Amino acid sequence: MKKTWLGIISAILVLSLVACAGGQNSGTEQNAGTNAAQGSGQQSAAPSGTSSGVVKVPIMMRNAGNDSQAVINEFMVENYNKLYEGQYELEVEWLPGVAEDYRTKLKMLNASNDLPAWLYDLHAETAFAELLIQNNRLVDLKPHFDASPEWQRMAIPESVEFNTTADGKMYTSPAVSTEYVGIFYNKEHFQNAGIASFPETWDDFWDACNKLKAAGYTPLSLHTTETGWCPMLLGTSTMALSDEGQAFMNQMFPTDFNVPVVINMLDVITRLFTYSTADAVGGNYALAANNFCSGNTSMIPNGPWMVASLSDPQFAPEGFEEKVGYAMYPGKTMLSNQGKIYEMAVSVDHPEEVQLGAIELVKYRASEEFIRFNAVHAGYFSTVVPLTDEDMESLSPVMREYAARVLEIERTLLRYQAQWDPLTQNEVISTELVSLINGTITSEEMATKMSESAAKFATDSQG
Amino acid sequence: MSKFKKSGKNIYIALFLTPALFMFILIYLWPLCLSIISSFTSWDGFTSMKFIGLRNYRELFNDSKFLAALWNTFRWALAAAFIHVPFGVLVALILSKKMIGWRFVRSAFMIPNIISQSAMAILFTFIFRPDAGILNSVLRVFMGPDFNANWLHDSKYAFLALTQIWLWFAAVITLITLSEILSISPELYEAAKIDGANVFQIDIFINIPLLRNIIGTGVIIAITSVFKMFDIIYMTTNGGPGNSTINLAVMSVNAIIIQNKFGYANAIGIFLLILGVLVMSMTMRGFRMNKSAMD
Secondary structure, three states, rough: OHHHHHHHHHHHHHHHHHHHHHHHHHHHHHHHHHHHHHOOOOOOOOOOOEEEEEEEEEEEEEEEOOHHHHHHHHHHHHHHHHOOOOOOOEEEEEOOOOHHHHHHHHHHHOOOOOOOOOOHHHHHHHHHHHHHHHOEEEOOOOOHHHHHHHHHHHHHHHHHHHHHOOOOOOOOOOOEEEEEEEEEEEEEHHOOOOOOOOOOOOOHHHHHHHHHHOOOEEEOOOOOOOOHHHHHHHHHHHHHHOOOHHHHHOOOOOOOOOOHHHHHHHHHHHHHOOOOHHHHHHOOHHHHHHHHHHHOOEEEEEEEEHHHHHHOOOOOOOOOHHEEEEEEOOOOEEEOOOOOOEEEEEEEEOOOHHOOOOOHHHHHHHOOHHHHHHHHHHHEEEOOOOHHHHHHOOOOHHHHHHHHOOOOOEEOOOOOHHOOHHHHHHHHHHHHHHHHHOOOHHHHHHHHHHHHHHHHHHHHOOO | OHHHHHHHHHHHHHHHHHHHHHHHHHHHHHHHHHHHOHHHHHOOOOOOOOOOOOOOHHHHOOOHHHHHHHHHOOOOOOOOOOHHHHHHHHHHHHHHOOOOOOOHHHHHHHHHHHOOHHHHHHHHHHHOOOOHHHHHHHHHEEEEEEHHHHHHOOOOOOOHHHHHHHHHOOOHHHHHHHHEEEEEEOOHHHHHOOOOOOOHHHHHHHHHHOOOOHHHHHHHHHOOOOOOOOHHHHHHHOOOOOOOOOHHHHHHHHHOOOOOOOOHHHHHHHHHHHHHHHHHHHHHHHHHHOOOOOO
């Protein structure tokens, strides 16, 4: 009896194993058939990465943080999937983090040759983007760009030039719109402090900070982590005022930071922190944004993509947006890379049909529909697709003010994040900015440390 | 016949060991070999590895960040061996007296140890916050309303503040020590009591000598934990201000994330491994751990 039962159990186990193996075999045969079809250049009914003929395009995006990313990305996914229904479908991995988390994950995925099909937000990692290009990790978009008159029409000419390599390839897509970075301010605080309008000179700016402080407000939202984004924006804007500063910021990966414009910029940053919150030293961007949105501070340097969060109950109290204005930095300056950045790319880690789907996504981002939506919600403006009256009406009051400021710009300056090497940004600024503000090191010493890390980066890059 | 039985037994042993051995090779040995090999190469994660001999190691010893990380690791290792472990043992000795509520205290002492390191880091970020942090709020009562210290981001305090996040949570040491104390024969205590020894003398002359092996184990656990410490540092100071709280683990991860220097990062990892083995053998020798506690 015992033996009979053992025999039955053994038979069941063997049968189940055979069934599993059979399943695997049939799967392998199916794949082999697909590969053969692809190899012969035939259109397969169900190629790899597909289900019932629809090509799945795996992408990774973030949907958290005090910005318009969630709104823009969700709009993009919904409309792309609608437009390419039955042909392509975006398979999104939503990343609950900030931009830095997205870029860190990209680097880890790259090491295992498992990048998402479509990459974006490469502008803050210029060195990484260049490594991707140099190591043939990206698809050449040039043939697709040349074949699309609509895409060519939308692209910023300077950006086309910037994104075209010496041998005529285009591994990163040219920008089709550009944004300008200034400063948000709390009009109510300014009014209560007796400041009639946003200061246009640095002397007036310091004066306004003193008035705000005297009125009981903390003037600035700043932070030191994540490459010191907010203070660095305001600090580097001082460089727009001189030819030396402009020349310095036009360099890609500068190696000598021991120059008067940088030392002056570091002095300005040190002074800015005397007008900030106690938690700014060691704090991150989210904390700084929260301080501004909750009315704890009167100003925060940041780009128009933050506008969406001003009316989001998750980040700001009801009616807060009406109190907020948008201004240029002193000297009528705004920061913008005007297309001279790496933005989107398609990785080679996926089959050709998936790559084609990702290229269609890049093209969709260059469509009038997307450009218009991106302008209204994130402040990325295009000269080819001007905003209509209807668009203007749909702009939020802050975005309308931002649009008005853009027309008044007298000086623009390239952003440090796209120009400086990652070592200086992440190792020196992120950790030494605190020492500078605490007075442990001087601006000159900080500049020396920046030069040393930039030189180290240059040496490492040469192998 | 007995020879046949023995070889049959050996086959069984080999058979049962094979899956574990296979997993060990796949999960530990192979990546370790890869790490050792890549530590002698220039590897950016893009191109294939390029053999560069000892250059990564030479660069390591010329890197001021590495020397700072080594110095911090050394200080933390001392704190682990001379404060963390003795504190854990002390708690175990107190608990072993089985005073009222000792089971509750034992469980309560364990709670911070079952919270993830990342959660602890976030928790202490709030405790140490300069404006609304609990610590400064309490200190303001005694030091006046203007008192303000940025515990985690002022180089004067950062190292000490970060150390406090893990230093006193020694429940693992307490638990292993307590179980060892409870296994000591009661006859020894009875004999000591007959000889007129008090509680303190029993601890000094009976318990602590008999706990030598387990304290040695505790020291190894504590120091290797310090060597591996990553989450707490990464989520609070990321090694700053300057290099005041950097350690080798954070430095290694940053070498990959920021610089794409996989070979260099692995050289740091191998150095850490050698350091760990050295500390382990020194501790075993120091505590005579290969000898019975009764020797």
